[in-house]
Amino acid sequence: MATAAFFLAAAVVWGFAAQAANCPREEALGTSRVLGVDAATTPRVGLKSFPETLPLSDHEVVLTFDDGPWPSTTARVLAALAQECVHATFFLIGKNASEHPELVRKIAGQGHTIGHHTWRHRSLKRIPLNAAGQEIDRGIAADETALHGVATTVPSTPFFRFPGFESTPATLDLLQSRGIVVFGTDLWASDWNEMTPAQELKLIVDRLTLARKGIILFHDTKARTAAMLPAFLGYLRDRHYRVVHVVPASPEASFDGVP
Secondary structure, X not given: OHHHHHHHHHHHHHHHHHHHHXXXXXXXXXXXXXXXXXXXXXXXXXOOOOOOOOOOOOOEEEEEEEOOOOHHHHHHHHHHHHHOOOOOEXXXXXXXXXXXXXXXXXXXXXXXXXXXXXXXXXXXXXXXXXXHHHHHHHHHHHHHHHHHOOOOXXXXXXXXXXXXXXXXHHHHHHHHHOOOEEEOOOEEOOOOOOOOHHHHHHHHHHHHHHHOOEEEEEEOOOHHHHHHHHHHHHHHHHOOOEEEEEEEOOOOOEEEOOO
């Protein structure tokens, strides 16, 4: 089974590279490389929450989206990413995944990474550890059911983000013991606040200009983000930023995605 899992992971990663290399729009932003991430060496990433983040070079970004899938907005986010041949990571709420499994499969089918974001976005800092574990497991099981038709609590992609980044030492230890990478973020668009798409674009551009690289957090449930995203991807392309796609680590999972 381990051998089969290795070949499946390798095939997925090389598939991502092939998609990037074969982008039909030569002028598109594209995905520059694929980065394998492993809980054994990188258990927690994101400078907003932790001392370390992903090993990104100047002008490299990782795009992440929380709280989906949501039919009216996730589809628009996917269309914007597809237009620029860019891959991202979606941290799904299990309840939403269970209600919109076809959209979960669409996200994965377009080459994006599926991470986990609990069953219904409860704060795991304010409930007992056993209840937090149940929230985590139910969310994973719902995501896996939507993806593969199997309600397992062993995630096919062991990536997790805490709702509101509200972790505890015990929940962090729990996830690390299970080999699940915890994603924080390096910068965010604050798209949970009321603003216009133009205001959101200016805010995230200003923050990225200062940071110069990093994991970026958006929410694919927000109409303002869906409306803003094409312009932001255009900004990345015009300013020569490079998009890095994160996947579970394997011996083949860290390489330049485009020759």
